[in-house]
Amino acid sequence: MPKQNKINLKVNLGKLTLKNPVMTASGTFGYGKEFSEFIDLNKLGAIVVKGISLKPMMGNPVPRICETPSGMLNAIGLQNPGLKGFIRQQLPFLKTLKTKIIVNILGNSVDEYIKLAEELESLGIDAVELNVSCPNVKKGGIVFGTEPKAFEELISAVRQRVKLPLITKLSPNVTDIKLFAKIAEDAGSDIISLINTLSGMSIDVKKRRPRLANITGGLSGPAIKPVAVRMVWECFRAVKVPIIGMGGIVSSEDAIEFILAGAGAVAVGTANFINPKSTIDIINGIKSYMSSNDVKSPKDLTGKVKC
């Protein structure tokens, strides 16, 4: 019988230490509060909150979401209360938690990202995640995430101004994800996270209209998992910075798949909508996988797929 008590779920993502490798994916967990009735938030590796911009953003008209085979499209349009609103409405609650708080940030210019990162650092946030890859908003992140030069400049600029762990979230809508991973690493990103949503579209054939008011949206959920795992695996072999893997994780097996492909930690997104206890179920599942396979630390699994 393997002994459960030898297992330590702690992971170090460079300077960022998490009590376990399971975090939430930005935009799928609100600011945490709504899930506290279902799970003990302190059991999470980290909470990554919904993307925050300097000024409040209204978001897109409805319909903003629709279901697709084993997936969903969303075009929320980055609705958020802005930095001040976040600090006033959400931060006090988050500050009471005993888990790492990571803020996903987005801006229309390098300056906005810098301001956000600096302010959040001064507030004691544990890490910021640069959302350079959200495919929903025409301005905002999109140019940064798929254009190597703008991408490099953004990360370098933010890096020079803050010390806190900097996570860059990669867009999968590119020809070569390794290229972006390497740029992020070279520009000083401590961690990369991937994947954001794949750009997609769905049409209601009765109405002959797009199912989303925004026409296109971001595809998430189990449907995209094979693409996400492949990208994590490619990036793991291309860079040395730790990787946060995500895209379609609904079970502990899915999470372990990402870890074997090269992820140091994983983020659970769409699954939170299906089962608000997903994150905890996944933590427990990883624990028992490690226990029955005599794995002492998640890092002993990272990138260990035998090819």
Add this chain to the structure above:
Amino acid sequence: MPKQNKINLKVNLGKLTLKNPVMTASGTFGYGKEFSEFIDLNKLGAIVVKGISLKPMMGNPVPRICETPSGMLNAIGLQNPGLKGFIRQQLPFLKTLKTKIIVNILGNSVDEYIKLAEELESLGIDAVELNVSCPNVKKGGIVFGTEPKAFEELISAVRQRVKLPLITKLSPNVTDIKLFAKIAEDAGSDIISLINTLSGMSIDVKKRRPRLANITGGLSGPAIKPVAVRMVWECFRAVKVPIIGMGGIVSSEDAIEFILAGAGAVAVGTANFINPKSTIDIINGIKSYMSSNDVKSPKDLTGKVKC
């Protein structure tokens, strides 16, 4: 009551006229024969056969396929009997059919593509489809499909040597599919078809091995439909050449979704594996949709999504 008999399913894809807009996707219908016990092959808009290279190809070791949520990964490795084998073993049967025969071709060099296209033209094949986007084989198509310059040279070179309708099949594993659509159009491709499979990977967490011997494979099936529809819609607004849409079509609603997004015709792939009668069911479904919506020709639906 709308009258069924007014409906004409015929579509013109430039010089290529099909009796209806439903064709088969290369690699998912063999060389047609195996399906003749289930459906009347003559009822199809066109048959696109499995990719053919100049010399026979062995293909990859097994496992070559695995299932993923609402999709499947394949790394067949382009196994095929080569041009001569195709001519000897498959062409005689195909020649007896009263539907368009399109041959998907692949090569390691521009010369190979040219030889294949010329020979097939001389054999009276109705069109060739350039497989420049198959993500399975490291040499072969992959460089052409994601590298604009090689892509342009290939299409131009083949175009100069053959008169038959030339279809270029686009890879979805690119940052900007419109760019490739435009290059294909400018280089003389009569038609573009999309999408080929998305590059993906799946890991067996028990064995800690990739589920495919080739490690990565091509993702197909309903899971990829939102990505495919989005790309067809983008290309429709970027180019004038007709578009063959595919990626996850399993029902007539799916087919109509592609047509509304901008496809002049559609190809059914993975669905043939699930239900060998899929193509015919889809043709009948399109017919009744047209009938109950009083649509006279599929072209009246092409690109007609109201955005």
Add this chain to the structure above:
Amino acid sequence: MSRLFKATVKDNSPLITDHYLLTLQPLEKIKRPSPGNFFMLSVDDSLDPLLKRPFSIYRSTAGEIQIIYRVVGKGTTILSNRKAGDTLEVIGPLGNKFPLKKKQDNIILIAGGLGIAPILSLAESVIPPAPSLLKAGIKRPRLKDKTNKMMPHLFYGARTKKEIICMDELKAIGIDPVISTDDGTFGKKGNIVNVLKKFITRNSSNISNYSFYACGPEPMLKALSPLSAKHKLNMHVALEQNMACGLGTCLGCVVKTTKGYKRICKEGPVFPIEEIIWE
């Protein structure tokens, strides 16, 4: 009393074409739902369909919850094939409820199509069902306001006679609805909003004593909007929108209001009609 629970299908029977009454027995004690609340239901364990589906509470007693649903797509088709004994995962009760005034004088209910389900639930919460119904084993939901003496008026629109449901249940609480059908096969022909319009015109003098509660397809609610504005009605409407989480986290289900986007699953589904900005 977690709002995430499993429930056993006790019964899942067709009411009329494409409409089913689903009776669920939660496997644990759940929070008591109020009229206007809804539940998110997993129709099965598969990844397709992926998301839970929202359904209004129709009726609830101690050990059971009932919903009425119409088969419109993939999820509801699968749901209609679930059999007694099957287990489903449920989140709820979710959302706000129809706000009843402390001293409720005159209640006007407006239901379009399946909107009758939550509206009936509201009606039953203000009037006790007749003993005959109680005898049949169906418990009357808790009376919110004991001082209420008035019978609610109900305006009920359906597409056609065959789609009119819940008439026995209405009878049991003594409600005799004004009915209209789009095709005139039952009651008045045409839109229920037009029928209501006449009622309001007739009673315009004391209309401010009335509280209006409406649930139905968006075009109906939209048509109520100018009417309500014109007569300064005290009206609440229950809205629908595609939902992913039902918990207020995905921001998918918003509606534009005079106070910005609000989440239908959280601040709603019931809103004062004058707040809604129809698109």
Add this chain to the structure above:
Amino acid sequence: MSRLFKATVKDNSPLITDHYLLTLQPLEKIKRPSPGNFFMLSVDDSLDPLLKRPFSIYRSTAGEIQIIYRVVGKGTTILSNRKAGDTLEVIGPLGNKFPLKKKQDNIILIAGGLGIAPILSLAESVIPPAPSLLKAGIKRPRLKDKTNKMMPHLFYGARTKKEIICMDELKAIGIDPVISTDDGTFGKKGNIVNVLKKFITRNSSNISNYSFYACGPEPMLKALSPLSAKHKLNMHVALEQNMACGLGTCLGCVVKTTKGYKRICKEGPVFPIEEIIWE
């Protein structure tokens, strides 16, 4: 007699832990399956799981087909929840069959785990089941070779006693198998190939009169390969591989042979063992 048909679940009962016997009644007349053939089954109508799953024919009579399956993943879990009366879509019979010689003298059957299902099907095709079994309503499959007089020998390996199945059926046709279990809980302890090895050594003089048919997990078949080569046995094995189409079109299910890749669903699943190049 299309090879694409719907079938009703007549029965779907657990045999032993995780193993089920599924009895299907095709809704139309189907092609008669032979031992070695398989069917592709849709476990449900959803897009997840997407593909049909291959299962060997275990037994077939006029109006029914039976398969034995083990729950190993998503598809077989869903299949185990299908109830009598449910309808499944099926393609088949598919693939080739075990080739019996015209004048069949000595048949040696080798089954590992669930490989017993097709092997029993083969055994029943060469020997009539005893009257007791016939009385129980189970029809004997057509006798291929009336001249056959010999009783096949069966070597049957299982992981543990509890996983040994079909013993009654074997008895009914008079077969008394040599059994081994990995854990020694029944029969000889260890690998069935080792047991067979001793038998072959003992009978090495006239071994060329025997025909060998094997079905089981790949490691077992692989272990048979050198044995077969050494004694120049006339051996056929039934292989498995992930399948998408079952029709020979996807090229997903190949096996490396001395004549290049062959499709297990089309040229197989039964191959002369000496053709296989194990990887």
